[in-house]
Amino acid sequence: xxxxxxxxxxxxxxxxxxxxxxxxxxxxxxxxxxxxxxxxxxxxxxxxxxxxxxxxxxxxxxxxxxxxxxxxxxxxxxxxxxxxxxxxxxxxxxxxxxxxxxxxxxxxxxxxxxxxxxxxxxxxxxxxxxxxxxxxxxxxxxxxxxxxxxxxxxxxxxxxxxxxxxxxxxxxxxxxxxxxxxxxxxxxxxxxxxxxxxxxxxxxxxxxxxxxxxxxxxxxxxxxxxxxxxxxxxxxxxxxxxxxxxxxxxxxxxxxxxxxxxxxxxxxxxxxxxxxxxxxxxxxxxxx
Amino acid sequence: xxxxxxxxxxxxxxxxxxxxxxxxxxxxxxxxxxxxxxxxxxxxxxxxxxxxxxxxxxxxxxxxxxxxxxxxxxxxxxxxxxxxxxxxxxxxxxxxxxxxxxxxxxxxxxxxxxxxxxxxxxxxxxxxxxxxxxxxxxxxxxxxxxxxxxxxxxxxxxxxxxxxxxxxxxxxxxxxxxxxxxxxxxxxxxxxxxxxxxxxxxxxxxxxxxxxxxxxxxxxxxxxxxxxxxxxxxxxxxxxxxxxxxxxxxxxxxxxxxxxxxxxxxxxxxxxxxxxxxxxxxx
Numbered sequence: 279x280x281x282x283x284x285x286x287x288x289x290x291x292x293x294x295x296x297x298x299x300x301x302x303x304x305x306x307x308x309x310x311x312x313x314x315x316x317x318x319x320x321x322x323x324x325x326x327x328x329x330x331x332x333x334x335x336x337x338x339x340x341x342x343x344x345x346x347x348x349x350x351x352x353x354x355x356x357x358x359x360x361x362x363x364x365x366x367x368x369x370x371x372x373x374x375x376x377x378x379x380x381x382x383x384x385x386x387x388x389x390x391x392x393x394x395x396x397x398x399x400x401x402x403x404x405x406x407x408x409x410x411x412x413x414x415x416x417x418x419x420x421x422x423x424x425x426x427x428x429x430x431x432x433x434x435x436x437x438x439x440x441x442x443x444x445x446x447x448x449x450x451x452x453x454x455x456x457x458x459x460x461x462x463x464x465x466x467x468x469x470x471x472x473x474x475x476x477x478x479x480x481x482x483x484x485x486x487x488x489x490x491x492x493x494x495x496x497x498x499x500x501x502x503x504x505x506x507x508x509x510x511x512x513x514x515x516x517x518x519x520x521x522x523x524x525x526x527x528x529x530x531x532x533x534x535x536x537x538x539x540x541x542x543x544x545x546x547x548x549x550x551x552x553x554x555x556x557x558x559x560x561x562x563x564x565x566x
Numbered sequence: 567x568x569x570x571x572x573x574x575x576x577x578x579x580x581x582x583x584x585x586x587x588x589x590x591x592x593x594x595x596x597x598x599x600x601x602x603x604x605x606x607x608x609x610x611x612x613x614x615x616x617x618x619x620x621x622x623x624x625x626x627x628x629x630x631x632x633x634x635x636x637x638x639x640x641x642x643x644x645x646x647x648x649x650x651x652x653x654x655x656x657x658x659x660x661x662x663x664x665x666x667x668x669x670x671x672x673x674x675x676x677x678x679x680x681x682x683x684x685x686x687x688x689x690x691x692x693x694x695x696x697x698x699x700x701x702x703x704x705x706x707x708x709x710x711x712x713x714x715x716x717x718x719x720x721x722x723x724x725x726x727x728x729x730x731x732x733x734x735x736x737x738x739x740x741x742x743x744x745x746x747x748x749x750x751x752x753x754x755x756x757x758x759x760x761x762x763x764x765x766x767x768x769x770x771x772x773x774x775x776x777x778x779x780x781x782x783x784x785x786x787x788x789x790x791x792x793x794x795x796x797x798x799x800x801x802x803x804x805x806x807x808x809x810x811x812x813x814x815x816x817x818x819x820x821x822x823x824x825x826x827x828x829x830x831x832x833x834x835x836x837x838x839x840x841x842x843x844x845x846x847x848x849x
Contacts, residue, residue, distance in 0.1 A: 298713065
């Protein structure tokens with residue numbers, strides 16, 4: 279009897295373990311089910327490489343290239359800002375800061391992670407965009423750059439915490455060996471610790487980028503929502519995520535427009551799946 | 567000119583410190599601005615009244631209640647599911663291909679963009695299951711979204727229970743499940759709790775997943791059942807700051823402050839619980 283009960287419980291728990299796989303598959307299936315319907319009427323290359331996104335025009339055009347480039351510009355901008363800052367911050371927390379400062383900084387970074395994206399978007403609209411506008415003499419402060427700055431600060435907590443993990447898990451002996459050879463602390467950090475932690479650092483950067491690509495609300499509020507091919511980082515753009523969030527409310531269920539938004543979702547799912555998969559590989563390689 | 571290594575180090579460390587300051591200052595600024603501009607708006611009426619005049623006056627009571635509802639429903643689904651999955655991974659799973667698949671699935675669930683969760687919730691819960699735009703559909707979407715957070719932290723909590731505890735219990739003839747239930751889980755509970763609170767605080771602030779699954783633009787009454795739509799704080803802030811013209815800024819900042827206050831106090835509880843466990847732990 280007891281054995282029987284144990285077996286039942288074990289099977290139930292096992293089923294639970296598979297739930298996660300099921301959810302990933304379900305997400306894919308439900309995106310694909312509606313997303314792929316689009317390609318019955320629209321050629322896939324027109325969708326992926328079309329240069330005009332105007333779903334409400336006559337005839338409607340569903341080219342996501344401007345949206346993709348919008349996402350790319352914003353993501354690149356955010357990466358350029360966040361990676362050096364996160365690296366420096368992680369090294370400072372992990373290696374240099376005294377104990378009390380380390381705890382304060384870590385708490386601060388955690389708080390930054392906890393601020394909802396909608397609040398970042400709101401503060402960015404009211405505080406950051408006027409600054410960008412006057413600084414660069416622009417007609418509007420809602421640009422790719424504004425979005426990039428806000429997104430950088432949303433990626434920093436992810437990056438810092440994983441990088442700091444990677445840095446502190448470098449074996450002590452590496453550091454001691456280098457210091458014993460007469461290297462300064464900075465030389466040790468730069469020549470020994472960072473190379474040793476590099477795979478963790480790469481994973482951190484990728485996960486941060488994954489977060490940036492998927493971010494929706496702040497980016498929708500800050501980038502100006504113009505679905506045109508981006509020329510500079512100081513122009514308004516629109517990202518893939520923002521397009522879904524902004525247009526889903528207005529579509530008719532079962533229309534081409536509706537399906538096209540699911541197709542965008544599918545593209546996003548594919549991109550983030552790839553990034554997370556690669557990041558996970560990088561982290562696992564480190565453990566070996 | 568060649569700098570001495572010590573001088574180089576000083577410069578490098580100063581730059582690193584500067585970066586840390588650049589990261590931390592905006593957090594403080596955001597908080598100061600929110601409190602400074604939002605605090606005057608906050609009153610008993612603001613917290614407990616219905617919005618009036620197309621949300622340009624009155625309170626945010628239904629939005630607060632809506633968010634609480636969503637968060638409570640989401641965690642009651644995600645917690646058992648997440649903890650059981652973590653138990654499977656830590657206690658039962660063998661190191662094989664399947665387990666790796668589950669781990670990869672979890673990593674990917676964590677990385678799916680929030681707006682894609684929204685689409686998924688719309689496709690599966692709202693349309694396929696005919697829940698309509700409802701608290702149920704929104705909460706289930708949020709539950710799947712917070713699952714990876716709960717699994718990851720529960721896993722860590724379970725793994726931090728020493729092997730010897732399990733071995734002692736098994737040696738006494740206690741079955742595997744009983745060992746997990748009576749020995750491992752109680753010891754891991756505070757850690758699991760911390761993770762769940764963090765999961766809750768994350769879902770409380772999410773907007774994109776609830777956009778198409780539950781959120782009501784303007785609904786000045788409380789939800790009657792889980793099949794009702796409801797307002798939610800983050801969506802309300804979005805509406806106030808982008809969709810409704812001529813809203814008093816104090817109303818926007820007040821809403822933002824309430825949302826951030828809610829999320830931060832949850833985080834604070836989690837941090838305190840964690841500190842408490844660390845100080846109590848004898849192993």
